[in-house]
Amino acid sequence: MxxxxxxxxxxxxxxxxxxxxxxxxxxxxxxxxxxxxxxxxxxxxxxxxxxxxxxxxxxxxxxxxxxxxxxxxxxxxxxxxxxxxxxxLRDALSLQHFLQPELWKAATIEAVGPTFATGALVPSLLGGVTAILVLPLLIFATGPVSGAHLNPTITIATFFARLATLPRCILYVAFQTLGGTIAGLLLRASFDTRSFTVPGCYMDSTKVSSGNAFAIEFTTDFALIFTAFGVGLDPRQRSVFGPALGPIFVGITLATCTFVTGFSRVGYTGFSGNPARCFGAMVGSHFASYHWVHWVAPLCASIVHGIVYYLVPPYSRGRTPPASDGSS
Known part of the structure; x- marks a missing residue:
């Protein structure tokens, strides 16, 4: 062997x-x-x-x-x-799963979330209340088909936690980004201008540096991933929360992160929480030089969480006992 x-x-x-x-x-x-x-x-x-x-x-x-x-x-x-x-590892990285029609159907549903989640909202309080109300509903609506990630941060985190394959991760992130792009273009058409901002996706670069933004985004993204796994993805909670309460607690987690970071720095409109949402907002308006933070910070947080998840696994990976050699 x-x-x-x-x-x-x-x-x-x-x-x-x-x-x-x-x-x-x-x-x-x-x-x-x-x-x-x-x-x-x-x-x-x-x-x-x-x-x-x-x-x-x-x-x-x-x-x-x-x-x-x-x-x-x-x-x-x-x-x-x-x-x-x-x-x-071999199965997680296999590209043959791109040929599964069911995977493409699930990825298509993943485009729905960012389409409805992108909007020019009043930061912090209203954004948090919206997350509590809307996110659980979207999870319940899309969960039976795709699993209701609706967010590249969650999808990338599940890949590094060995809960999703690379093809699923790529397709989900691609369609989530597509959904965010459609939302950004709809905002531009609704406002009839490119001069709008989406809180959580823009900051005053004269007051907040990219390094400061990365530190806040990384910390908050890790908190979001860790908490979302604890209440919505970790199998240890199956008898505690289950499929009914998990989405509600994930919505509360996102709402809390949105509310708290909205007051963290002057000139900072709150953490992104969803790279696809910010990508769409910038497609509809203007791309900012610090947009890389919205992608790199969740990626780094997902990798760190994946390491933690590997070292403290939620499953007991039982070993098959060695065959007896006949000795006493």
Missing amino acids: VSTSRLPSMFQSSRADILLFSLPCKSPMLPHAKFWKSESDRKVLPAPTTIVPFAGRIGANQEFSLDKTNCAQVEILQKFPDAAPWIP
Whole structure:
């Protein structure tokens, strides 16, 4: 057997990953995913078991992820490796998953969030209230199809946390950015001018340097990712929050970050929180020289969070006991 000890990446496969196809069949790993508890409801309403499993779903990942050690799930895991957490490096980076139509459908839905999330809002208070009300609704609406990331920051973080494949990450970020671009152009058409600002995406560069902005963005993005994983993506919370409360708590997290950073510096309109939103705002108005901060800070925060997530994993990655050599 080939040793995995030399893999340098945080994506290093565990022995359980390698032994996937050699393990005996188990009983079904989880009950069928369900939103309804009533037997009569399940007879009338359509069953959600046709939803494509995806371990990186916000709020519902616990209900729609698979057990990679269950040989009955081999076929779906070959098609969608991120149906189970802790994706092996080879599967996470495989480009053949670009050929899955279901992945493109999910990515298309991801364009919806930034389209509605970009707007010329009053900063801090109103932005926070809007996040509390709108974000959970968008998550509930798009979650069954795409997992409701709606934000490149969350998507990139799930990739580094081994909850999403590279093809899914690329497609989601591309369509999220497309949605933000459409929103920016709609704002320009609505205001009939390019002279507008979107709080969280603009700052007074004479008062706040790019370095200062990066420090604030990185810190807040890491807080957003860490908290969002804790209440909406971490499987340890499946019996505490589950698919119903997770999206609401993610909305509260974003609202808190938006409100607090709106007062952090004079000339700073608050943290971005969503690079696609700021990209769209600048497409509709004017690109600023510090726009790189809106992308690099979430990327760095996602990498750091991925390292933390790898060192303190939410799953117990059980090892297969060594075969007995017959000695006492």
